[in-house]
Amino acid sequence: MAGEDGESGDQAVTGGGGNIDPATGKALPAGIWYRGPKQYQARKQVDGRRIRKTFSTAALARRWLNETAAKVELSQFTDTSALDKETVGKVVQKYADECMADRDADRTGHIPAILRDKELPGVTMSKFCPADVRGFRDRMLAAGYSPATVVKRMNLLASAMQHAISEWDLPIVNHASGRVVKRPEGADKKRNRRLDEDADKDGKTEFDRLIVAVSDSIYPDDVWLVRWSIEQGTRRGEAIGLRWCDVDIERRLIKLGGEVGKTKTHKHQEEHGPEIRPLTPGARRLLLEKLGTYPKSPKGSDKVFSVGAEAAFSVRYGRMVKRAGLHNLTFHDLRHEATSRLARLLPNPLDLKRVTGHRDLKSLDRYYQPVPESISKQIEEAERLAGIIADEEDDDGE
DSSP: OOOTTOOTTOOOEEETTEEEOTTTSSBOOTTEEEEETTEEEEEEEETTEEEEEEESSHHHHHHHHHHHHHHHHTTOOOOOTTGGGOBHHHHHHHHHHHHOTTOHHIIIIIHHHHHTOSSGGGOBTTTOOHHHHHHHHHHHHHTTOOHHHHHHHHHHHHHHHHHHHHHSOOOOOOTTSTTTSOOOTTTTOOOOOOOOOSOOTTSOOHHHHHHHHHHTSSSTHHHHHHHHHHHHOOOHHHHHTOBGGGEETTTTEEEESTTTTOOTTHHHHHHHOSEEEEOOHHHHHHHHHHHTTOSSOOOTTSBSSOOOOHHHHHHHHHHHHHHTTOTTOOTTHHHHHHHHHHHHHOOSHHHHHHHHTOSSHHHHHHHOOOOHHHHHHHHHHHHHHTTHHHHHHHHHHO
């Protein structure tokens, strides 16, 4: 006899009509059932639903019943039974499958790294807490991962948890948020690599050496792509996917995203349509120059830059830069270079953002790398226009 709430499998021992605990020989409190060695199931009716939880001792089961009753009385009870079946690993994998289809690098690199952690993926969502996130962070740092990589993976974890809260209705707290668990220091260092304008002993600047190196490529369009990136500042994938039908020479506009129609800011595109950016004068002159090299007009579906697969170009570019003796110059640094050059011509950061396609001003700030001397000269020029320096020079002449 298992009592009024008995089920098959309950090993309730009756004595005098009561539910007896074999470990003590005493009757168990109402709502607690003995299911086997170190298995005491507590049951509570909440809003017409039966909530069950199993504990190793009757005392723990009784404590849970009392705490649950108090929370129900105060309307503070949350049923976490569904969270007992979900783990951090399942949530992260589901997020990768449903929300990261167009983020190959993160989906195939950082997500597997999170799932390979020895402790975090197996944590049930009902027991997920800040200590789990801190442990994950500390293990990655101890393994020698850079602060930037650790922050990237922690932010991915936080994104997965936030999505589970807002879209899958998981009743959890986002313990992976940066407001809860501190990120490692040193992860937000800005790259300040620019092309050195000083000439070497042969009278060549880094720009000259770069152009010479890529001009020797087996792909003739490599040099056009490099020059374009310095003039327009598009991302590598955006430039390689650019087609002639995406270019409006007369209106000085380009539509980015290629056949897929997506760029890194594709969420904005889904709301406002294809991303249209202004075509800079230098980039426009380059395209007109390139069109002049064709024996006949290209088709609209033709790629503007025929450099093969993006991954292959990336490897090829790295080898050419190394051959030219240019230290630590990534292709993405050319976007920094373009942004900093354009900033001299576009003092309004909002206009600059529209040209470069950065998502916000904070992102733009990471790429704007002005030469300090040039800022000083800009201030002097502004003062000169205001007549300040002119007056001072006149005073010195007297």
